[in-house]
Amino acid sequence: MPRDEVEKIDAISQSAVDSYLHRSSVTYLECCISLMLTHMSREQVVEILRSEANMLEELG
Template sequence: MTLPTGAFTFSHYGNIRSSSPLGEDIGVEDGPMHRKRSAKDIEQMAERETAAFLKRASITYLECCVSLMMTHLELEEVATILEKEADMLRRLD
């Protein structure tokens, strides 16, 4: 069987370089990583990334909740409820 022109075979994948989600070269083809990080640095990075993920997830969840409210309530009702919630949050401080 003949492959069409431009088709990929497994041998083409040998030159693919991998990188981490943070954009750093992890050196899959070149052996060990170029820069080693201490356990403390890795823990701090993990904490920052976890906090950023939770913030994004929380905002997305809040947007979904507001959207759901708007499908079942009048716009003014939603605004009034959210204003009351915001006031309550400010008093928690």
């Protein structure tokens, strides 16, 4: 198989992996938020998520 075809297949494969990981990460986050909402108030969850978001922004 020519080298450029192998590189195209590798790029397609990497793109598929990246998409899967992105979707899986978002789904996991949604599950975590749902779990939090089963035993915490919405306001508490929002406060925690805002705090985590602020920490991420500070890390740059």
